[in-house]
Amino acid sequence: MPTKKSTVKSRVKSPKKVATPTKKSAKQPTANVKSTTWWKRPLLGVASRYKSMQRRRAGFLLRRPHRSFQFTRRRDYTRSLRLPGYFAFTIEVARTLWQHKLTFGLLGMIFLILTTAFGLLGSQDTYSQLGDLLKTTAPDGMFGGATGEVSKAGLLLLSATTTGLTGDLSDGQKIAAVFFSLYMWLTVVWLLRNILANKKVKLRDGLYSAGAPILPTFLLFLVVLIQLVPAALAIIVASAGWQTGFIQQGVASMAAGLGLSLIVVASLYWIVSTCFALVVVTLPGIYPFRALAIAGDLVVGRRLRLVYRMIWLVLTLVSWWVVIMVPIILLDTFIKSKFEQTDWIPIVPFFLLLMSTFTIIWTASYVYLLYRKVVDDDATPA
Numbered sequence: 001m002p003t004k005k006s007t008v009k010s011r012v013k014s015p016k017k018v019a020t021p022t023k024k025s026a027k028q029p030t031a032n033v034k035s036t037t038w039w040k041r042p043l044l045g046v047a048s049r050y051k052s053m054q055r056r057r058a059g060f061l062l063r064r065p066h067r068s069f070q071f072t073r074r075r076d077y078t079r080s081l082r083l084p085g086y087f088a089f090t091i092e093v094a095r096t097l098w099q100h101k102l103t104f105g106l107l108g109m110i111f112l113i114l115t116t117a118f119g120l121l122g123s124q125d126t127y128s129q130l131g132d133l134l135k136t137t138a139p140d141g142m143f144g145g146a147t148g149e150v151s152k153a154g155l156l157l158l159s160a161t162t163t164g165l166t167g168d169l170s171d172g173q174k175i176a177a178v179f180f181s182l183y184m185w186l187t188v189v190w191l192l193r194n195i196l197a198n199k200k201v202k203l204r205d206g207l208y209s210a211g212a213p214i215l216p217t218f219l220l221f222l223v224v225l226i227q228l229v230p231a232a233l234a235i236i237v238a239s240a241g242w243q244t245g246f247i248q249q250g251v252a253s254m255a256a257g258l259g260l261s262l263i264v265v266a267s268l269y270w271i272v273s274t275c276f277a278l279v280v281v282t283l284p285g286i287y288p289f290r291a292l293a294i295a296g297d298l299v300v301g302r303r304l305r306l307v308y309r310m311i312w313l314v315l316t317l318v319s320w321w322v323v324i325m326v327p328i329i330l331l332d333t334f335i336k337s338k339f340e341q342t343d344w345i346p347i348v349p350f351f352l353l354l355m356s357t358f359t360i361i362w363t364a365s366y367v368y369l370l371y372r373k374v375v376d377d378d379a380t381p382a
Contacts, residue, residue: 081302082377083370086312093366100195103203104188108357110207111184115353118176122165122349130159131333153329154322156348161321165349181360182217186210188364189282196372216281216288223292224274231267234260265307272306273299279371298374306370313366317359325355 084092097104115121134155169177190210194201238260242253276295281288299306325348332347 083373093369106203111180120177121353124346126165127348153326156329157325184360185364188361189368192368213282219288220278227271228267231264234263269307275367276371279368
């Protein structure tokens with residue numbers, strides 16, 4: 001009769017022995033994997049790349065369902081965009097800048113001092129030569145009376161803004177001019193972003209913190225220049241045609257003007273998303289071409305309405321330049337005709353630089369606040 005101890009032992013099952021693979025059996029699967037996958041690896045890489053491209057294409061079609069040069073009915077592409085009126089939005093931008101006039105005024109003063117220190121202030125001698133050239137080449141009696149003086153001031157303003165008063169700039173001065181303009185843009189965007197977030201901002205913090213995305217901003221600035229090439233070529237060709245007399249007849253002149261306007265509007269239509277990309281790229285961790293893609297998604301279905309806003313911005317700036325600079329040119333002419341000792345004072349070049357600084361600040365503020373309006377209306381493409 002078995003004892004209790006032996007009975008318990010008999011109930012316990014002994015563990016099964018696991019056969020350990022030999023060296024030959026362990027190496028065999030590795031050899032099979034190597035022999036069957038070395039030729040599949042390029043195909044797997046191509047397939048993975050193809051699937052990635054398919055996913056990106058599907059995402060792109062989902063974000064932008066409408067194709068260029070394909071007819072889409074109006075009911076299928078309407079996308080909401082709640083914006084104030086043209087005058088109301090302009091007043092809103094002006095109110096925002098006026099509420100922080102000390103900060104933006106100091107910013108403009110700093111860049112005025114820097115541009116003057118780098119020799120970017122226009123030359124008074126060049127301006128005087130433009131005025132003398134206009135007097136000698138104009139027909140007799142063309143600038144007679146008050147209307148003639150205003151016309152002369154307008155032509156002087158047009159010549160000074162198109163040809164420039166700085167003469168031949170060195171490479172360092174050109175780099176400094178571009179750098180100062182982009183840095184002012186970045187500083188204005190940084191200040192407005194923090195102001196609208198109800199944060200207490202200082203100009204010092206903006207100057208020190210806003211320059212991080214200077215390189216991506218410069219790359220997008222090059223994209224803007226490329227997008228402006230068609231408009232620039234059209235303007236050059238049309239100007240040459242009118243100056244040489246090739247375009248003289250009324251019908252030909254009208255057709256050339258219409259074609260020029262269409263090309264300029266097409267460039268402006270193209271450039272809208274890039275202007276928004278100049279704001280998007282200031283966000284942390286955003287690369288320039290990623291910013292272009294995000295900006296393109298924001299304006300899809302709304303681009304034409306945003307083009308109207310950009311045209312309004314240009315018209316507003318042009319009107320301010322005319323209203324402010326023409327009286328200054330008339331006053332400068334009157335003062336220097338009465339007091340010859342003041343001929344050396346660069347009154348008009350200084351105000352041209354001041355208006356250029358104001359133009360950059362106003363444009364950056366207008367585009368950023370318009371961008372915020374578009375972002376707040378987060379409707380998806382129809």
